[in-house]
Amino acid sequence: MTKTLTNITLKIWRQSGPDAPGGFESYAIPEISDEASLLEMLDLLNERLIEDGKEAVVFDHDCREGICGTCSLMIDGQAHGPQKGTATCQVHMRVFSSGDEIVIEPWRASAFPIIKDLMVDRGPFDRIVEVGGFITAATGGAPDANLIPIPKPVADASMDAAACIGCGACVAACPNGAANLFTGAKLAHLNLLPQGQAERYQRAEAMVETMDAHFGSCTNHGECEAACPKEISIDVIALMNADYLKAKFKNRKALSRS
Numbered sequence: 001m002t003k004t005l006t007n008i009t010l011k012i013w014r015q016s017g018p019d020a021p022g023g024f025e026s027y028a029i030p031e032i033s034d035e036a037s038l039l040e041m042l043d044l045l046n047e048r049l050i051e052d053g054k055e056a057v058v059f060d061h062d063c064r065e066g067i068c069g070t071c072s073l074m075i076d077g078q079a080h081g082p083q084k085g086t087a088t089c090q091v092h093m094r095v096f097s098s099g100d101e102i103v104i105e106p107w108r109a110s111a112f113p114i115i116k117d118l119m120v121d122r123g124p125f126d127r128i129v130e131v132g133g134f135i136t137a138a139t140g141g142a143p144d145a146n147l148i149p150i151p152k153p154v155a156d157a158s159m160d161a162a163a164c165i166g167c168g169a170c171v172a173a174c175p176n177g178a179a180n181l182f183t184g185a186k187l188a189h190l191n192l193l194p195q196g197q198a199e200r201y202q203r204a205e206a207m208v209e210t211m212d213a214h215f216g217s218c219t220n221h222g223e224c225e226a227a228c229p230k231e232i233s234i235d236v237i238a239l240m241n242a243d244y245l246k247a248k249f250k251n252r253k254a255l256s257r258s
Ligand code: SF4
Pocket: 163, 164, 165, 166, 167, 168, 169, 170, 171, 181, 182, 185, 224, 227, 228, 229, 230, 231, 232
């Protein structure tokens, strides 16, 4: 049954630009349906701000279905908020209570500088994907299903890694600002499949070294896995580390033969 929440206070981080000083501003939401999503509540707040001649709160969103990875809010100090395995756009007001104060901030990571208010620049993720998150080997047209036999556990593990939506919560949740879960997922997605083998070790070396150039180091806190809306397993990091180590030998050998 639908309920109406009353007396919600939002404490929202406002910052006019990357180098401007930021700070929290409070906004009262007198009432809101518990069926509304958190982003719908921000939409309503923005309509009110615009009607009052004030600047709307800038925040990222696109699909609002948990699939694009665009939404990115720290809600009460947790990346994507209090619900496990849930992206910001899928957080609904029913997880809150009347009288709650909800603190909303942008991702906090030096690799993701704030553009404005709650929107950050996640370009360093693109740099990682640009150096290896693809297959260039000519594979011809789409083959018939099952033409390349792939054991089910391998296909499942690759598919699980491919669920990464590139949201950046893993980086925001990590005390070191490390991007190992994201990079590990992107590598596992391709490196586990037969089609990914030709470039497996070049991909591992290039993506890990690009990651290291932009992000902090992993010290196995596990906060990334806990914050991930797609529940990507931290196992992808172990796979990435093993592939990177092998790459350092295999790529040298290949170079010495060329
Ligand atoms: S690994 Fe999870 S938290 Fe990190 S970018 Fe991918 S979906 Fe987001």
